[in-house]
Amino acid sequence: MATEHILELTGLSKSFGGNRVITALDLAISRGGVTSLVGPNGAGKTTLFDLVTGFLTPDAGRVRLLGRDITGKPPHLVARAGIVRTFQSLRLFSSLTVLENVLLAADSEAGMRSSSERHESARVAMERAGVAGLADVRAADLSFAEQKFVSLARAIAKPAGLMLLDEPASGLDGPSLRRFHAIVRALVDEGRTVLLIEHNLDIVRQISDRVAFLNNGRLLAHGTPDEIFAMEELAALYFGDDAAT
Amino acid sequence: MIPYAESLLIFTSLAVILASSLNLMLGYGGMFSAAHAVFYGIGAYTASLLALHVNSSILLCVPAAMIAGGVAGALLAVPALRVKEEYFVVASLGFQVIASTVFNQWVAVTGGIGGLTGIPPASFMSIQVDSYGGYLVLALLCAAGVLIALKLLVRSEFGRALRALRDDEAALQALGRxxxxxxxxxxxxxxxxxxxxxxxxxxxxxxxxxESFSLDESILIMVMVIIGGTGTLTGPVLGAVFITTFPALLSFVQIPSTILGPTQRVVYGAVITLLMIYEPEGLLGFLRRISRVASFSALRRWQPSTSSS
Known part of the structure; x- marks a missing residue:
């Protein structure tokens, strides 16, 4: 029987030295839709991404993808299991061209597809992210906004059911934000599930189907954007006490 | 003179193979290895033993040498690469020391310090390679073959992943590699x-x-790659040619024979040091710079004539 949750986190905890960064966190993400992780700086959002994608190993708790336990698996096996992620610092392959960057996402599916199919997949991903015209440009020579969309194209090229996007909209101007919004909604329409970290609450409100609020490594609330943004205590945590008054 | 030149070219071709193959690890994969002479040595001993005791056919000895070298590579890489990347160079140094000890001490197989002598000449089908010219052709063909193979490899999906690994390991892992x-x-x-x-x-x-496969040789191969310029196919070729031929060219300088050796070594060392200080991208970077200056000079010569017309 297929599980309705694509990702289930149960009792997830992580400490660095004596500092507890994630504490007994339970979160279930349904298939399809966009869930935004919000919370003040240091809430543990990126650490949570690292725990899910295998870059960190939890001290306790389990990570399940479509019911399959992937806790503690190395990042490349998590990626092969069906999770693709972007990074806050983008982490493009700077000496490679845009096409090569995107092809690497398609390449990692080698064995399933031929070379021409992988090139086609990369081309489609670049077009969807609006970076097809930059195919032969070295990643190091791109503007920040261009790099953001190449990072997104790389994630699109990998046919993973769950996409983890770490601050994908930060630093983008108005038109770029609208473009980003359209791309993400199109991905959801085709059945992908998106979990994103975002500080721009306007974007979160517009793009999200669900919002999860983290503070000090604990999940404080999980609900629709209207439900979450109606909670004054969360606004106080996010913006400081003055915001709630 | 001709045999000397042919011999120099043969050793240069071998140096090209060694530097270019190390460049795959160092230049494209970002792995510093102080053990490349071990693989060179294992290839030499494997081919020697087969030629001495079985058959001197290239079709037998070269593939067998490659397999033995590959197995040795796996012996170094599988345990060493599970630790942090920067420890690989230390692990490779240890591997070089162990291999040198084995080459020296396993007398029954390697002949120890005295080595293996009387290795029969290479043969291919019914042709026996028994002249300097024949070996020069063989060495040049092998060097060309290795360079073509490396070019294809670097342009392949494997090469793309390798260059990406050098740029950002975590990002590559996140894509499933x-x-x-x-x-x-x-x-x-x-x-x-x-x-x-x-x-x-x-x-x-x-x-x-x-002696031919010692730590000194491993370091010399590394120097060839760094002097030439890492991460390109041309750089290590330039480095190998320079390191192999420069000492030979110095021997033509008219200086008293009593100080010839030390003078050669001092000049050789000084040139390498100065090159690294003033041109960290190596000989390839130096040639590119000269090319840019030449293009700029040509442009300056061209501009006045166009503006006056």
Whole structure:
């Protein structure tokens, strides 16, 4: 029987030295839709991404993808299991061209597809992210906004059911934000599930189907954007006490 | 004079193979290795033993040398690459020390310090390679073959992943690539290619001993790659040609024979040091700079005539 949750986190905890960064966190993400992780700086959002994608190993708790336990698996096996992620610092392959960057996402599916199919997949991903015209440009020579969309194209090229996007909209101007919004909604329409970290609450409100609020490594609330943004205590945590008054 | 020039070209071709194969690890994969001479040596000993005791056919000895080199590469890479990347160079140094000890002490197989002598000349079908010219053709063909193979490899999906690994390991992992597996494959391929040079060396000199495959040789190969310019196919070729031929060219300078050796070494060392200080991108970077200056000068000469017309 297929599980309705694509990702289930149960009792997830992580400490660095004596500092507890994630504490007994339970979160279930349904298939399809966009869930935004919000919370003040240091809430543990990126650490949570690292725990899910295998870059960190939890001290306790389990990570399940479509019911399959992937806790503690190395990042490349998590990626092969069906999770693709972007990074806050983008982490493009700077000496490679845009096409090569995107092809690497398609390449990692080698064995399933031929070379021409992988090139086609990369081309489609670049077009969807609006970076097809930059195919032969070295990643190091791109503007920040261009790099953001190449990072997104790389994630699109990998046919993973769950996409983890770490601050994908930060630093983008108005038109770029609208473009980003359209791309993400199109991905959801085709059945992908998106979990994103975002500080721009306007974007979160517009793009999200669900919002999860983290503070000090604990999940404080999980609900629709209207439900979450109606909670004054969360606004106080996010913006400081003055915001709630 | 001609045999000397032919011999120099043969050794230069072997150096090209060694530097280019190490460049796959160092320049494209970002792995510093102080053990490349081990693979060179294992190729030489494998080919020598087969030529002495079984058959001196290139079709037998070279592939066998490559397999032995590849196995040695895996022996180094599989355990060493599971630790942090920067420890690989230390692990490779240890591997070089162990291998040198084995070359020296396993007398029954390697002949110890005295080495293996009387290695029969290479043969191909019914043709026996028994002249300097023949070995020069063989060495040049092998060097060309290795360079073509490396060019194809670097342009392939494997090469793309290797260059990406050098840029950002975490990002590559996030796309589903296992960096350890990629690095092990790279070391194995580089070791197999280095072993080809070993086999040709053994045939040509008809004698192998541990001195040719010491830590000094490993460092010299690394210097060839760095001097030439890492991460390109041309750089290590330039480095290999420079390191192999420059000492020979210095021997034509008219200086008293009593101080010839030390003078050669001082000049040689000084040139390498100055090159690294003033041109960290190596000989390839130096040539590119000259090319840019030449293009700029040509443009300046061209502009006045166009503006006056």
């Amino acid at each position: 296992d960096p350890v597996r990629l690095r092990v494959a790279t070391v194995v391929i580089a070791a197999m290619l280095a072993a080809i040079a070993g086999a040709i060396y053994a045939y040509f000199t008809s004698f192998v001993n541990p």
